[in-house]
Amino acid sequence: MRRLKSTADDDRHSPWGRPVDEIGDVDPASLPLSATLVADPARWAATFDATLSRADPARVGFASAQEASAASAEGERRAARRRDELGAGWESVHVG
Numbered sequence: 001m002r003r004l005k006s007t008a009d010d011d012r013h014s015p016w017g018r019p020v021d022e023i024g025d026v027d028p029a030s031l032p033l034s035a036t037l038v039a040d041p042a043r044w045a046a047t048f049d050a051t052l053s054r055a056d057p058a059r060v061g062f063a064s065a066q067e068a069s070a071a072s073a074e075g076e077r078r079a080a081r082r083r084d085e086l087g088a089g090w091e092s093v094h095v096g
Helices: 035-049 065-086
Strands: 002-006 015-018 090-094
Touching: 002 065, 035 065, 065 090
Parallel strands: 002 090
Antiparallel strands: 002 015
16 A cells, blocks of 8 residues: 655655655655645645744744644645545555
8 A cells, every 4th residue: 555644844745655665755746636636735835834934943833723723634634635536555644
């Protein structure tokens, strides 16, 4: 089974591949996904990237617990949509 793990990660695509021989940054355009889901990680990552402080990387975080919770819930929804589109033989999970 092929696995995708998505997490907000600065300056990378959101999906990461598994198993070991496929670990790494996965370009969503390389997957059999709809155009909407191919474009979606960039939008979602921009939300995370807006919380970063390039001058002080230790200062990362959403302005409120509600914003952090909403971003995590969106990650879960995205993982579920990927599972639906990728179908059998794929697992898609969200971490964070």
